[in-house]
Amino acid sequence: MRFEHRAVPIVLAAVLVDTIGFGIVMPVFPELITHLGAVDLEQATRIAGYMLVVFAFTQFFAGPVLGNLSDRFGRRVVLIASMLAFSADYALMAVAPTLAWLFLGRAIAGIAGAVYGPASSVLADVTPPEKRAGVFGFIGAAFGVGFIIGPAIGGLLADFGPRAPFVAAAVLALLNALAMIVAMPETLAPENRRPFHLRDAHIVGAFRPLFAAGNAAPLLLAWFFWQLAHMVYPATWAFWAAIRFGWSPAEIGWSLAFVGLISVIFQAGLSGRIIARIGERRALVIGLGSGGLTFLIFAFITASWQAYALFLLSACSGLVFPAMNGLLSRMVDATRQGSLQGGIGSMGSVSQILGPLLLTQALATGVDHGFPGAAFLVAGVLALTALGTIVWKVLDRVPPPEPATADV
Template sequence: MTTSRLPIYFIIATVAIDAMGIGLIMPVMPDLLREVDGGDLGDAAVWGGILATTFAAMQFLFGPIIGSLSDRFGRKPILVISLVIMAFDYVLMAVAGTIWLLLIGRIIGGITAATHATAAAYVADVSKPDEKAANFGLIGAGFGIGFVLGPVIGGVLAEFGTRAPFWAAAVLALANAAFGWYILRESVTDATRRAFDWKRANPFGAFKSIGSFPGLGALLTVFFFFQIANFVYPAVWAYYTVERFEWSPGMIGVSLAVYGLCFGLVQGFLVQPAINRFGHRRTVVIGLGLETVMLVVVAFITSGTLLLLLIPLNALGAIGLPALQGIMSRRVSNDAQGELQGVLTSVGSLSAILAPLIMTRSFAYFTASDTPIYAPGAPFLIAAVLMAISVVIFQMRKRASVAS
């Protein structure tokens, strides 16, 4: 381990711990929402979609602001402050007795959930141009590692009640904040520091500013459709596996852990070899194509055991996103990396505003007692169509705009 790589390794650990906090609470959400709201599984899925959409709406509005603030004040303080407030958010959700307190918690959490975008900006700061895609892959690997541990621990803690995982997530967020405060070295220097400007910080101004860089408009559109499609997993996975396979919270946790492990291995070890072999453009196409095929498979599968066995193949599609991020990062200047990551956060959040509503409501409609067609896998078919659209848009753009 060389000294120059230590910041990257720390960011991987930071994202892993953050992912553990997310993974901890996913297995209990169906039971928690039924406990608080008193409805059935379909009602819980709809409320889950509303909470996720609220969270995403706050990210959309505040993502560019947080990114621009990190360009001005540095990555370290933004990361640490976000994590401290995130810990408070988990505590609020741990004690919430009404759906409205859970909603307030998601508002607060969405505003401060800048960890991943700021971590990506940090990686862009310290990476050479030809290293960016691989290092973005390492961030994904860290996220996958966190998902290996988070859902398993969350599934175990769920046996002690639906609130236990939230307390654990709060402790992890605080520990991560303390770790970052003492270990992380600031990557924004006086040479790359950028003045904060509200015209760029609001999401619409940020889109206009980033969109002025050559070739980014089409790439942002691809990223948008990819994010909508891929959000089907956090939106309905827990509800879908309960409905189709009658999985328990523990089994949901195991399935997420298996996916997290495979996802981490793919992004940690296969992204750079794929780029070396196929180039950035073809790696994006291969990844998004695999995602499309596997979404169709998940939609129609009837065996929970087979679904688990196919997770490694499903995870192979994860090579596409880091390659796409690498292309985009190489197209903006060094003093705009935080702004770019803030815009990507807003694009992802805009898709997450739409996706939970589409996915959870389609799940509720096609699993209702009076539905004309029983099809719990319908959200995955919708996602497959959207993923295919992202491939078409990426292929149709001018080859001259591709950094490969």
């Protein structure tokens, strides 16, 4: 495997380590909330949804700001600062005495979590436009590897108490920051930097160049519906699995690790080749169709083995992120990649505000009425709405990708 620039594996490693840290804490989050809040699992589901809203609300404002700062000062300093903030956040949550402290930790994580915009900008800086979709797929692969390792470690560390995984995540984030200080090169050339203007550091300012290019509005709308649907996993999976199957934190961790394994095999080995062969537009149709069908079936399954079988079907949904990002990144020039990626992150934050509110409440309401799959039913409808938007408004209106000349 040959990368276009030595910064690419460093950034992918940073995403990997960050995802490991995030995955470590997922299996114990329900237990920690029920302990600190003295509530049952159903109530903890709603509280977790509110915490995700806090995370997303702060990220909504931070994403375009960090993206524009990276267009002004470069990617390196922004990435390092975000990693240090993540370390402080996990350390804070490790010693949180009340639920209020967990909410504060989620707010800090929302600001630091806008790091994926600068990370994606690094890949856009050093990769030719026709190869970006494939390279963006490696971010998904790094995320998948993190979800193999992180939840598995978190499930094991849960034996030492619900706070132990947070300590481990804090140490990993700190090591990540130190490694980037030593090894991370700057990828934004001085001639491609532009002044920072607060008037541009918001979601409308980030997408303004896209609208000037045309054809972007339905694409962004479809991506928003998909992001909203995909929130069913971080917002409800741990709670749904505990309610539907009675899984322990360790079993939840292993299920997430299996998802990560499938994701990394597909993202690293197949997504780039598929997109290069059939194009970004057809890849979107396959990815959205696979995801929507998976969500709908999840709503009605009754056995653990069925969940693992569906993970295989859902693998093709990994085409959505690289194909979408590849299309959009080709619509702006080199001076606006950070702003674009920050805007994409900000749009994702809106879905992270609305998604947990919608999907955790759907789960809780469904449980009250004997249908724990309600959240996945809602997610399936949203994903198919995204698919319909692509088929109706996008397929014949976005310029086809330039042919790839070599493997990434």
